[in-house]
Amino acid sequence: xxxxxxxxxxxxxxxxxxxxxxxxxxxxxxxxxxxxxxxxxxxxxxxxxxxxxxxxxxxxxxxxxxxxxxxxxxxxxxxxxxxxxxxxxxxxxxxxxxxxxxxxxxxxxxxxxxxxxxxxxxxxxxxxxxxxxxxxxxxxxxxxxxxxxxxxxxxxxxxxxxxxxxxxxxxxxxxxxxxxxxxxxxxxxxxxxxxxxxxxxxxxxxxxxxxxxxxxxxxxxxxxxxxxxxxxxxxxxxxxxxxxxxxxxxxxxxxxxxxxxxxxxxxxxxxxxxxxxxxxxxxxxxxxxxxxxxxxxxxxxxxxxxxxxxxxxxx
Numbered sequence: 370x371x372x373x374x375x376x377x378x379x380x381x382x383x384x385x386x387x388x389x390x391x392x393x394x395x396x397x398x399x400x401x402x403x404x405x406x407x408x409x410x411x412x413x414x415x416x417x418x419x420x421x422x423x424x425x426x427x428x429x430x431x432x433x434x435x436x437x438x439x440x441x442x443x444x445x446x447x448x449x450x451x452x453x454x455x456x457x458x459x460x461x462x463x464x465x466x467x468x469x470x471x472x473x474x475x476x477x478x479x480x481x482x483x484x485x486x487x488x489x490x491x492x493x494x495x496x497x498x499x500x501x502x503x504x505x506x507x508x509x510x511x512x513x514x515x516x517x518x519x520x521x522x523x524x525x526x527x528x529x530x531x532x533x534x535x536x537x538x539x540x541x542x543x544x545x546x547x548x549x550x551x552x553x554x555x556x557x558x559x560x561x562x563x564x565x566x567x568x569x570x571x572x573x574x575x576x577x578x579x580x581x582x583x584x585x586x587x588x589x590x591x592x593x594x595x596x597x598x599x600x601x602x603x604x605x606x607x608x609x610x611x612x613x614x615x616x617x618x619x620x621x622x623x624x625x626x627x628x629x630x631x632x633x634x635x636x637x638x639x640x641x642x643x644x645x646x647x648x649x650x651x652x653x654x655x656x657x658x659x660x661x662x663x664x665x666x667x668x669x670x671x672x673x674x675x676x677x678x679x680x681x682x683x684x
Contacts, residue, residue, distance in 0.1 A: 404424060447464050523551055549594075564600070623663070
């Protein structure tokens, strides 16, 4: 039984008042690692997509079985440059379509009364040739150059069977500008998820240091987004960011924080973070801040997604 529905129904469900938030999945790459896959190479989870697609499908199934309603595809780090680096640039288009197909198959494997959707994941420039700069936006590229880099991948995903496209972990104002121009060309609903951090004064800013209110104004004025939110940040920063985005935009909001651990992209290891980052216990605060989509990012497991779903249902 296929439980996925038309994109318009996703937007309708998203905007329905008086309903619980829609539940996103958790950290796909880190869950693949938990399942015994080696994701430490240059392609990260895209290597598993290439070599063991059945594992990607199974990981999506784990999150759906845990209560997720939206799967984000294993396309975050699929780029021409990355594939060229391992001699596989000819697989670019096929891998993008395969990432959507696997998520769709996972959504259809178990009978559920709850609709399920597939969000085609598009990582930032920093997750491709930007070499780990998705958290600080240190690209040295302008908006036009970034738009050109993103366009080929997005055009392919638009032709897939995805229900929406989600630009994830976007850390810079220039990339927000670039993606807005790309989003104008698309027919699918397009979501924007920002990478944020706390500055030296404790204020929440974009990864490149841009004031979040300035970014929110640009996002609102562009008129192209189905929704906006934050991902891969500690829970407290997610709550603070949603409050700002809710004040500065009229868009549906999303939050999928990480577990609180910090990724060291040079050593390629997770570093323990500070406390106060239990995602399920923060669900009421995220809902109060306006979140309509709630899930997890890196190191957030299916078990935690079950707890997120339960917390959301309790209000």
